[in-house]
Amino acid sequence: MRPTSAALRLQVESALTGRVISPFRLREPEPTCTAPTGIPALDESTGGLPRGSLTEIYGPVSSGKTSILLSTLAGRTRNAEACALVDAQDAFDPNAAQTAGVHLEQVLWVRCRSLDQALRSTDLLLHGGGFGLIALDLADAPARVVRQIPLNVWFRLRRAVESTPTILLVLSQESNAKTCASLVLRLQKETAAWSLHSRNNAGRIFHTPSCLLEGWTSEAEIVRTRIQRATAHYIDIDRSSVSRQDAGKIVRFAVCADPRHENEPTLPVPSLARKKERKQNPG
Amino acid sequence: MAFAAIFVPNFRLQAVVRCEPELAVRPIALIDGPPPTYQVVAVNRLAARLGVAEEMTKAAATQFPGVEIRPRGKLQETTAHAVLLDVAWSFSPRMEDTAPDTVLIDVDGLASLFGAHENIAASMVSKCAEMGLTAQVAIAANVETASVVARALPGATVIPEGREAKFLESLPVHMLSLSEELCEVFERWGVKTCKALASLPVISLSECVGQEGVRVHAIASGNGVRSLVIAEPAHCFEEFFELEDAVEDLEPLSFLLGRLLDQLCARLAARSLAVRAIHLHFTLQPSFESAFDSCSEAIRKKELSSDYVCAIELPVPCRDAKLLLKLVRLRLQSTPPHAPVQKIHMLAVPSFPRVTQGGLFVPEVPDPEKLELTIARIAHVVGEGNVGSPQLMDSHRPDSFRMHRFSVASAYAQPVDRDGKMETKIGFRAYRPPVLTKVNLRGGRPINVAFLGRSGEVVHASGPWRTSGDWWEEDPWQQDAWDVEVNFPYETPPSQGFYRICFDSRQKKWFVLGAYD
Numbered sequence: 001m002r003p004t005s006a007a008l009r010l011q012v013e014s015a016l017t018g019r020v021i022s023p024f025r026l027r028e029p030e031p032t033c034t035a036p037t038g039i040p041a042l043d044e045s046t047g048g049l050p051r052g053s054l055t056e057i058y059g060p061v062s063s064g065k066t067s068i069l070l071s072t073l074a075g076r077t078r079n080a081e082a083c084a085l086v087d088a089q090d091a092f093d094p095n096a097a098q099t100a101g102v103h104l105e106q107v108l109w110v111r112c113r114s115l116d117q118a119l120r121s122t123d124l125l126l127h128g129g130g131f132g133l134i135a136l137d138l139a140d141a142p143a144r145v146v147r148q149i150p151l152n153v154w155f156r157l158r159r160a161v162e163s164t165p166t167i168l169l170v171l172s173q174e175s176n177a178k179t180c181a182s183l184v185l186r187l188q189k190e191t192a193a194w195s196l197h198s199r200n201n202a203g204r205i206f207h208t209p210s211c212l213l214e215g216w217t218s219e220a221e222i223v224r225t226r227i228q229r230a231t232a233h234y235i236d237i238d239r240s241s242v243s244r245q246d247a248g249k250i251v252r253f254a255v256c257a258d259p260r261h262e263n264e265p266t267l268p269v270p271s272l273a274r275k276k277e278r279k280q281n282p283g
Numbered sequence: 284m285a286f287a288a289i290f291v292p293n294f295r296l297q298a299v300v301r302c303e304p305e306l307a308v309r310p311i312a313l314i315d316g317p318p319p320t321y322q323v324v325a326v327n328r329l330a331a332r333l334g335v336a337e338e339m340t341k342a343a344a345t346q347f348p349g350v351e352i353r354p355r356g357k358l359q360e361t362t363a364h365a366v367l368l369d370v371a372w373s374f375s376p377r378m379e380d381t382a383p384d385t386v387l388i389d390v391d392g393l394a395s396l397f398g399a400h401e402n403i404a405a406s407m408v409s410k411c412a413e414m415g416l417t418a419q420v421a422i423a424a425n426v427e428t429a430s431v432v433a434r435a436l437p438g439a440t441v442i443p444e445g446r447e448a449k450f451l452e453s454l455p456v457h458m459l460s461l462s463e464e465l466c467e468v469f470e471r472w473g474v475k476t477c478k479a480l481a482s483l484p485v486i487s488l489s490e491c492v493g494q495e496g497v498r499v500h501a502i503a504s505g506n507g508v509r510s511l512v513i514a515e516p517a518h519c520f521e522e523f524f525e526l527e528d529a530v531e532d533l534e535p536l537s538f539l540l541g542r543l544l545d546q547l548c549a550r551l552a553a554r555s556l557a558v559r560a561i562h563l564h565f566t567l568q569p570s571f572e573s574a575f576d577s578c579s580e581a582i583r584k585k586e587l588s589s590d591y592v593c594a595i596e597l598p599v600p601c602r603d604a605k606l607l608l609k610l611v612r613l614r615l616q617s618t619p620p621h622a623p624v625q626k627i628h629m630l631a632v633p634s635f636p637r638v639t640q641g642g643l644f645v646p647e648v649p650d651p652e653k654l655e656l657t658i659a660r661i662a663h664v665v666g667e668g669n670v671g672s673p674q675l676m677d678s679h680r681p682d683s684f685r686m687h688r689f690s691v692a693s694a695y696a697q698p699v700d701r702d703g704k705m706e707t708k709i710g711f712r713a714y715r716p717p718v719l720t721k722v723n724l725r726g727g728r729p730i731n732v733a734f735l736g737r738s739g740e741v742v743h744a745s746g747p748w749r750t751s752g753d754w755w756e757e758d759p760w761q762q763d764a765w766d767v768e769v770n771f772p773y774e775t776p777p778s779q780g781f782y783r784i785c786f787d788s789r790q791k792k793w794f795v796l797g798a799y800d
Contacts, residue, residue: 041705061780066710066800081646082691093797094673094684096711104673108689110661121661122669128657130649130691139800142710167645192768193307194743194782213745213766213781213799215709255707 027101032182035063035132035167035262037077038071042220045251046183054168056177059187064218065139065171066106067255068098072133072169074101081132084108084125089140115141119153126160126168134161138172146172153219154180175223184223190252192216197201215256232276285400286511287374287388287422288433289407291367292305294384296325298363300358301415301546306351308491314341315355320350324355355511358523365519366414366550373410374403379426382516385433387426389511404439404771423447427507433712445453447505452478459499468492477503518556518753527659529568529623536624542607547631548604557600561607565591578744584754598690599651600634606652613659617667633641651691679752680760680794681785682713710800711783718796720784732769734783734795742779743768747786761788764796 009024016023034048045057049055049072057065069085074097076083083106087093094104102187108125112118116140138146158180161168170177175184193214291297295313300306309328314321321341330350338614344352364383371378374397377389390403397403403419411418421433423442428451436453442450454477456469468491471590474480480503501507522543530536543563551557567589595610637651649657661670671686721732729741746765753759762785770779781799786792 060778061798062800064707064800067707069709071707071711075653079646080648082648089714091680091712091797092673093711093713094675095682095734096709098675098710100710103689104675107672109671109673109686110665111686112665113669122666124657124660124664128649128653130647130654132646150523152548189779192743194745194768213709216781250636255708255709257709 023058023127030053033165033256034227036073036075037068038075039068039177039253041251041253041259042068042185044187045220046222047248048227049167050141050182050227051165051167052162053182053226054154054161054170054177054180055183055185056172056175056181057171057185057187058175059218060173060189062216063187063218064191064220064253065187066096066137066187066217069135069137069169069171070097070102072104072167073097073107073135075134076102076133076167079132080106082106082108083133084110084118084131084135085136086110086112086118086122086125088112088115088136088138089139091140099110100122115145115149119149122157123137126157126166129164129166130200131166133167133169135169135171138176141172143173147174149176151178151180154178181224182226184225186221186223188219188221189219189248190219193256213257215254217252217254220251220253285404285424286426286429287390287407288381288426288429289367289371289386289388290419290421290430290433291363291384291411291416292419292434292437293325293327293698294362294363296327298359298417299353301325301363301366302356302359302522302542304415308351309349310335310350311353312339312350313353313355314342314344333371356525358525362522363416364634365517365521366416366546367411368416368514368517369550369553370407370416370418372416373555373651374407376516377513379510379511381430385430387430387511388500390422398443402440404441408439410553414553415546423450425505425507426509426511427502428505431502434458448478448481449505451503451505452476452481456480456499456503459502465499467497472698475776478693482517489752499667509624516554518633520547520550520556520633522627522629524627524629526625526627529625531623532621533612536615537612539627540611540629541604543627543629544604544607544611547629548602548607551602551631551633554633555636556633557602557636558607558631559597559600559793560632561597561611562630562632563591563593563595563611564622564628564630565620567620567622568593568625568627569622589622591624596688596690599637599655601652601655602636603652606656608660609656613663615658640689648691654689654691658671679750681762682715682748711797712800713797714795717785717796720793720795722784722786724794728763729767729784731766732782732793732795737771738773739769739771739779741767742770751788759789762786763788766799 013023032050032053036043036048057068059065073083073085078101085107087110090113092109097107098104110121112121118136118138123132125131125134154177157168170181175186193216262276296311299765310333311326311327312323312330315324316322323335323337323339323341323344326337332352333347335344335347335350344350355413359381366779367386368380371386371388375388375390375393379387381387390400393403397406400422404422407420408418410520419433419437421436421440421442423429423432424444424447428442428447431454431686432442432450435458456474456477457466459477461469471482474483477650480500482538485497485500488500507552524539524543530539547558569589591613601607658670668686670689672689673684674687676683676685700772718734720732722729723731731738731740744765744767748762749763751759751761764783764785765785767782768779771777772796783796783799785794785796787794
């Protein structure tokens with residue numbers, strides 16, 4: 001006599017009693033908790049950076065990767081979270097970070113001299129736990145070297161960050177983490193804005209290097225996203241209602257050198273080259 | 284009133300065995316004295332059974348096969364005495380440091396914490412056992428009775444009030460710590476036990492041997508009236524270990540260090556304290572070559588120190604011996620001693636334990652102990668000075684910062700309420716050290732730059748921005764900085780970027796300081 005499906009189900013459930021709760025129930029994936037990058041345009045489109053996942057941001061030099069990193073670090077440190085920056089090529093500039101609003105005393109900076117050191121340090125930090133953000137900066141490492149990182153390393157990092165409230169952010173020139181990344185952004189620089197033409201008085205001197213360059217616009221393409229839809233009662237992720245359909249979406253955001261009035265629009269780019277006299281850091 | 288006496292029998296031997304527990308199951312004899320007339324000063328039960336006795340010469344003791352002859356460990360005795368004091372202070376601050384092997388404690392009022400006197404005595408015995416000492420404890424209504432009975436009877440003894448004489452009557456008079464003259468007098472009189480001494484008339488005794496006789500009579504009768512001389516609590520936590528054969532490998536060394544850390548942490552736990560810093564001092568074995576090589580080249584060389592010193596500071600006080608051992612191991616791995624270790628001196632700087640209470644709405648921060656271990660491991664990978672928090676210096680010199688210790692305490696800062704409308708600032712990636720570049724100028728402005736094997740044309744430049752400083756120091760600096768937008772048309776695909784270049788007026792060279800990103 002052939003057992004019925006109900007009998008089979010009962011048999012399986014009784015065999016798995018105490019080990020698996022409701023083996024036949026389809027478990028809905030939990031909505032991803034995210035943290036904002038501090039760039040409104042990017043946060044609205046991506047929903048923020050997912051916690052417990054690997055996020056990869058890649059692009060060429062001057063595409064805005066570091067600006068996103070500093071903005072995210074500023075947001076996390078303002079929220080009293082401990083952050084770690086694994087700097088593969090020792091390229092982090094504390095001056096620029098403080099200008100961006102990063103609380104430096106809450107950032108653990110690991111200055112590495114090789115890729116191997118960076119990956120080992122990241123692994124140790126992930127297993128240590130407790131960090132709100134761990135950034136692995138491979139942006140200055142030669143792309144051909146980063147390309148040689150075995151895929152199992154990325155899987156290991158993804159596995160280590162899973163089920164933790166940590167954001168693992170990887171900056172690089174090319175996409176390397178492949179399917180291990182829950183969110184992949186490709187950045188590209190668009191137009192730049194210089195303040196030189198507004199420098200009517202040639203005798204004025206600004207010491208801060210950021211005062212020289214007004215800013216530029218970056219284009220961020222969402223290459224891949226696996227951020228799950230969130231219900232309304234998740235306060236932190238109410239803007240993260242994005243899905244895989246958002247892949248391919250392009251977002252533009254501006255990075256600038258000087259503080260701007262809140263009412264001033266972010267885009268279009270020509271607005272960055274404002275005529276207003278700058279008052280910060282006069283020479 | 285009630286007083287407890289803790290006595291450690293065969294103290295010299297126990298002090299040595301405490302540091303090397305494996306000696307407890309071997310026949311051992313300690314020798315001391317001016318060389319070459321060494322004499323046996325302590326033997327354990329196994330050695331005594333083989334026939335070794337105190338005051339035997341070293342030559343005689345070595346005739347017994349299987350008996351291990353060790354020198355007396357004065358440092359170990361100092362440590363064992365400190366341990367005994369720690370045990371006493373863990374019960375009450377009212378204690379007297381009577382002798383290296385004896386402490387007296389006022390146990391009045393401890394019933395609410397430890398229960399009856401029997402429980403207090405048992406707790407003292409077990410606490411001593413935890414610290415590696417076998418102790419005899421006695422509790423009595425007066426100090427002298429407790430002290431005498433603790434020396435005489437093994438284990439924990441509680442003498443009910445009024446029955447002191449009963450407990451003392453069978454004890455020999457030499458247990459009362461008499462002077463040699465008094466001992467001879469009592470021997471001549473045939474007074475051998477406390478009962479016999481107590482039965483003597485006090486006035487006649489006073490007439491014969493003076494006030495000393497009256498004092499010992501009162502003690503033998505169980506009527507001692509001496510009060511405690513309260514000792515000040517000490518905060519010195521150190522352990523010593525001297526090795527017969529120098530150790531070179533980290534594995535056996537870490538085994539010994541782990542044992543010392545266990546002992547230190549147990550002592551600190553007894554005093555409700557924690558470790559704030561660990562100071563290690565190794566006495567290294569002098570090398571054979573340096574001792575005998577007197578050639579001129581060897582003399583000209585700078586002699587390496589025969590000591591190895593290192594300090595491990597903890598951001599938060601901790602009492603976890605395993606964690607401390609891992610930190611010590613990592614430190615020794617990164618900076619190992621240059622010669623085999625002969626002697627270990629470990630000092631723990633005590634502090635009050637960390638008392639924190641997590642908040643419901645405070646973001647998660649790394650566990651301080653775990654974080655310290657993680658940082659130590661990372662420091663082992665990337666180097667000691669390459670991990671920490673950056674701290675900006677009060678200087679206009681480019682890229683001036685210093686690294687300081689990352690502490691989780693800073694992460695306990697309360698969240699700052701802001702409206703989240705912070706604009707995105709330009710990020711800057713520094714090149715360390717700055718990259719030497721070749722720059723072509725036209726009309727004083729850069730038109731071409733070449734660095735790192737790349738050549739590009741400047742499409743936009745802004746500058747020069749002259750900065751200088753530290754001209755009053757030995758290392759002044761002066762540079763003209765430019766922000767440039769460079770196109771690299773000869774690359775595939777063509778690329779462009781924003782860079783900061785500068786002309787160093789002192790070196791007369793151009794450098795790329797970094798890239799805007």
